[in-house]
Amino acid sequence: MSAREKSWKEIAPAGVCSRTSTTFLTGDWKTYMPVRDLEKCTRCLLCVLFCPDGAIHWKQEKSDIEFDYNFCKGCGICANECPTKAITMKVE
Amino acid sequence: MEMAKQEWKFTTKDIAEKPDLFLSGHRACAGCVPTTVLRLIMKALRGPTIVTQATGCMEVVSSIYPYTSWAVPWLHTAFETAAANASGIEAALKALKRKGRLKHEHVDVIAIAGDGGTYDIGFQALSGAVERGHDFLFVLYDNEAYMNTGIQRSGGTPKGAATTTSPAGTAIPGKLEYKKPIADIMVAHEIPYVATASPYYWRDLLEKVRKGLEVEGPAFLHVLAPCPRGWRSDQAKSIEYSRLAVETCVFPLWEAVNGQYQLSVASKLIALAPQKKRPVTDYLQGQGRFRHLFSPQNKHLLEDFQRITDERWRRLLAKCGVSAKP
Numbered sequence: 291m292s293a294r295e296k297s298w299k300e301i302a303p304a305g306v307c308s309r310t311s312t313t314f315l316t317g318d319w320k321t322y323m324p325v326r327d328l329e330k331c332t333r334c335l336l337c338v339l340f341c342p343d344g345a346i347h348w349k350q351e352k353s354d355i356e357f358d359y360n361f362c363k364g365c366g367i368c369a370n371e372c373p374t375k376a377i378t379m380k381v382e
Numbered sequence: 383m384e385m386a387k388q389e390w391k392f393t394t395k396d397i398a399e400k401p402d403l404f405l406s407g408h409r410a411c412a413g414c415v416p417t418t419v420l421r422l423i424m425k426a427l428r429g430p431t432i433v434t435q436a437t438g439c440m441e442v443v444s445s446i447y448p449y450t451s452w453a454v455p456w457l458h459t460a461f462e463t464a465a466a467n468a469s470g471i472e473a474a475l476k477a478l479k480r481k482g483r484l485k486h487e488h489v490d491v492i493a494i495a496g497d498g499g500t501y502d503i504g505f506q507a508l509s510g511a512v513e514r515g516h517d518f519l520f521v522l523y524d525n526e527a528y529m530n531t532g533i534q535r536s537g538g539t540p541k542g543a544a545t546t547t548s549p550a551g552t553a554i555p556g557k558l559e560y561k562k563p564i565a566d567i568m569v570a571h572e573i574p575y576v577a578t579a580s581p582y583y584w585r586d587l588l589e590k591v592r593k594g595l596e597v598e599g600p601a602f603l604h605v606l607a608p609c610p611r612g613w614r615s616d617q618a619k620s621i622e623y624s625r626l627a628v629e630t631c632v633f634p635l636w637e638a639v640n641g642q643y644q645l646s647v648a649s650k651l652i653a654l655a656p657q658k659k660r661p662v663t664d665y666l667q668g669q670g671r672f673r674h675l676f677s678p679q680n681k682h683l684l685e686d687f688q689r690i691t692d693e694r695w696r697r698l699l700a701k702c703g704v705s706a707k708p
Binding site for chain 1: 394395397398399402404405406407408409410411412413414415417418421422444445446447448449450451453581584610617618619620621622
């Protein structure tokens with residue numbers, strides 16, 4: 291993004307959204323953050339699928355999952371759905 | 383378009399590895415299941431796709447100017463027009479193809495709307511679009527009220543639920559009318575594919591999305607999407623409610639291919655072993671919008687909720703050709 295704000299003549303007409311929302315970090319909304327017990331986690335990947343914010347990524351090269359705290363809103367769905375209860379919600 | 387009609391097989395890892403087409407950074411509330419539904423749906427695409435959306439929570443949170451959460455071509459116009467947009471897009475694609483100007487062999491069209499944009503406001507457009515036989519998939523994410531504007535009752539709100547326009551109090555005990563059986567109404571339109579899905583049974587959901595895209599002609603998918611703000615429930619438990627709705631048979635999973643009803647696995651297991659069917663109180667408990675049903679003077683409402691659930695379950699079993707056991 292340029293330092294100067296674009297004028298109305300330069301922006302996309304009719305309110306076309308032009309920036310990807312991945313540049314808008316929603317991670318600061320959270321009160322609780324998920325913490326994972328590496329021993330208990332079986333890498334079933336259910337949390338990756340159920341996360342409403344896409345904030346849990348499957349890293350193929352590490353064959354492990356990774357939380358993206360930039361987007362996690364701390365809802366706790368991952369902790370609630372974890373079959374082995376490997377995720378706990380801690381105050382940030 | 384001819385495409386190999388082989389069954390789509392996938393593992394959890396395949397789905398987890400697929401890049402999101404509904405991106406992070408959207409402004410939905412914490413614990414919002416409709417966004418989970420959209421993420422999952424966008425992982426079931428088979429090729430180039432255009433998404434069109436009616437006004438609703440998911441349209442608002444994903445496109446707050448100048449940000450967009452969509453990594454596919456996406457169009458929003460007005461509240462009632464999801465299906466009308468989809469028919470226009472489909473007709474335009476057909477015309478481009480006829481003139482040889484379409485680069486792709488086939489482009490799928492998905493229309494997404496909430497329960498307000500489907501049950502009430504968008505219904506005539508939907509009914510017309512499926513009657514004209516446009517080839518598109520209509521996804522209804524049903525959070526059972528107008529959550530976007532502050533939890534007003536819709537045609538999809540179940541009886542007894544407290545909303546801001548049907549508040550539970552001394553005058554009325556929540557909404558007075560039953561939930562409209564929208565999926566059955568769509569089957570009555572004699573369209574090739576109608577299904578219900580729940581995000582907890584994500585594999586079932588993905589398969590149904592793919593089937594809906596593959597079928598020639600209109601397809602309708604009804605997905606239950608719990609909303610922790612509007613349901614006054616614990617945000618961590620929203621996916622759990624999508625499971626309980628199926629286990630209590632409040633929201634059974636089925637599909638109707640060319641009008642032939644068929645139970646999906648999760649509900650079929652309950653039909654075969656009726657002792658697994660849980661009482662509706664398991665589902666209603668913990669939801670603030672149903673809290674008043676548990677007070678002694680509203681006991682009859684709770685019984686009525688169980689009665690209509692059993693009644694609809696029995697009717698569904700009859701349609702699926704499964705004999706109802708006590």
